[in-house]
Amino acid sequence: MTEEFIQPDDGDFRNGGFPHGPADLSLGELELEERSSLRRVAGLSTELEDITEVEYRQLRLERVVLVGVWTEGSALASEASLAELARLAETAGSQVLEGLVQRRDKPDPATYIGSGKVRELGDIVAATGADTVICDGELSPSQLQQLEARLKVKVIDRTALILDIFAQHARSKEGKTQVELAQLQYLLPRLRGWGQTLSRQAGGRAGGAGGGVGLRGPGETKLETDRRRIHARIAKLRREIKGMGTVRATKRGRRVANEVPSVAIAGYTNAGKSSLLNALTGAGVLVEDALFATLDATTRRAETPDGRTYTLTDTVGFVRHLPHQLVEAFRTTLDEVADADLVLHVVDGSDPMPEWQINAVREVLGEIGQKHDTPMPPELVVVNKTDAAGDLAIARLRHLIPDAVFVSAHTGAGVDELRERLAELLPRPNRELDVLVPYERGELVARIHREGEVLSTEHTEVGTHVRARVRPDLAGVLAAFVVDRSIA
Template sequence: MSSEDQASTRAWIIHPDLTREERRHAAEYALAEAESLAVALPGLEVVGSEIVRLAKPVPATLLGSGKIEEVKARLDAAEVELVLVDGPVTPVQQRNLEKKWGVKLLDRTGVILEIFSDRARTREGVLQVEMAALSYQRTRLVRAWTHLERQRGGLGFVGGPGETQIEADRRAIDEQLVRLRRQLERVVKTRELHRAARAKVPFPIVALVGYTNAGKSTLFNRLTGASVLAKDMLFATLDPTMRRVELEEGPEIILSDTVGFISDLPTQLVAAFRATLEEVLEADLVLHVRDIAHPETEEQAQDVNDILQDLGLDEEVPVLEIWNKIDLVDPEKRAVLEGRAEREEDTLAISAVTGEGLDRLLALITDRLSGMRFEAELDLGFADGRKRAWLYEQNVVQEEAQTETGQHLRVLWTPVQEARFRRL
């Protein structure tokens, strides 16, 4: 399929709103987010979108027969070729809806996978996307598998080689998963060597996290002078990007930009990008960047906090809340927010676009990191080889002396490193 043909793929978005279900995000904002996801997919033209209220999903078709006919009339009138359903769709529901509507269908996981595939740049990112795609598609054998030979670009759900419907059995998928896992293990080992090399550099790591489109990459570019892709688009950054930043009155730091979080991110996709998020787990300081101008900024912040908790972020790691896009808030509300930010500890209102508040942000980072490393004396027994090796991996050992029962060490470390050591 040529790029011209692909560019003409006409898409329709449906957000199923389960009326009896407790939800964090309002249906209209969820639909707006789904539209942003679609915009992030190359080669799509969104010609319509709607919220479909559901008392409960129909096992075979998701929607009731009357609603299916009603939607079909709209799809036919708009000459739709692809329907994006903003939620989970079972393989049976997908096949039945595709047959009834005469279109291709992607659920939320499929859409996000397609975006991840298009954006992943590092070898590890590409491998992890392929593994997540295989795991997702293992039960959907009506799909084509020719896309697995492609090194980059879409996964073929929307167009390209994956357009043709050919059978693929589970054994073939499992064999491919085994091959990918082996490749990934080799890549991860290389990555661990890089991380060990970074650990020898006594620079604290500061990680940017936040809901997707909160402005992390724009802030990263401002602070580092780098040119990371910073667009008003969901999942603009997928692979970890790290740069050294010299603080005027503090230490040099390593600043890490990470993938944006999103509500209802399928667990296999969180796992797929664990490597990106591992940079957060290694951090000495986390900056939680929030789009404070977004109507659902509180709900987005809760999503981010939930994912950080699921990942196992140390409670000892300090987290600063950075209220970004303050320039987009009306003056009256802005004054209230800035007053709140000043009263709340570890909170700062900024604009990454205009540069407002960035000097104060750098000063706050310096303040939190200065004096963070402190000396301690440790006595290890001969059986504590693992603990001793860990201390050397962290490059915190200043002196070591043999004792009758083992080793006496003087270390220079951070409170986070101390807490991790105590848990070994």
């Protein structure tokens, strides 16, 4: 950055020094090859198909300049936030040309950055040949319009960027519906068009007699019609998501009825949640070195070292300043976290500021707990990617999170210790039985060993004498063979 770009009147721009080009992708599984082909092509844009002929913001993320406002915290924290924005932009298929930060007490209400800096930003955009500017915050509709009018290029904010990534990565019907709802909620207040100045609810002579001044005009404009159609679409999507939530709740209810303990994997995006799920269960779900690679909740069955069955659910990743539209849209998916018996909070040990990740995730988990009006389940912090973190960083995290488990899902280091901790923290069967099972019902003895906690076993002339702790459903099956009914 040369000196002529620095002016004391509006603050200070700093070059973030971000990498150019798309992020490197790891060798993936399943649909990774197809996913990798979904790179952004010049001249294309994300545009909702169901609401047509509206002037939406077409997200042509090709050659971009990033802009942030540093209002609090250290310079390192500000640059880390912009570095994350660069990673988001690259995940969406962009080439990051420049990263700029302005020091201000608060964002400018009109243009996000100061008016003098808008002129400088315009010079930088022209010099670099950028066609898009991405701001590290959520802009108001007026800020977007002001910046676009002055810079003469597309301007989007952090929220629109995250929504665009979600739209690229959604695979299931539920995921696509949730993303579309979030997009519409974001775009609705940002509709714009030439018809705004002609907006009237009454047309022709309809307002002449009783409407009064200001109600005579050409009638409802196309902008207002589009707005009504979007409202109707939002209502329909919410009904569909509610129905999907009912299906998910039914499946969850079956597991609760059978008292199968459940573990939810939560954490920052790209912290390695899917890799950890694969390491614990061999699920073979998609693993990709990209932000928000997983949007659809995946539930798999696993066993503790002592043979008890439980379920593991991989959930959508979180990020700092996660758009509230997404939290609301993915509420049915995030309910898996609130209803779990244990939350595995996965942290990227190789991240330069992991405490930021921890705080961001706990903030979203707190919002989920408030919506459910119930305390969140116990949390076990799992520091992943220890193979990519230095010894100093690991020592610092051990001091910061003394109860955490340190693993590498890539190499398998620490995974066995994690399984042992899971076995300690998961709820155990609570019905103690003393049963004598005939030898011809050997499948019941096998089920006791598989699903319960065996205290003692003795082989007699007539059958297998077992003392064990089991779940209520298995206790009902074994009721006919109870020896000491006072225990049952």
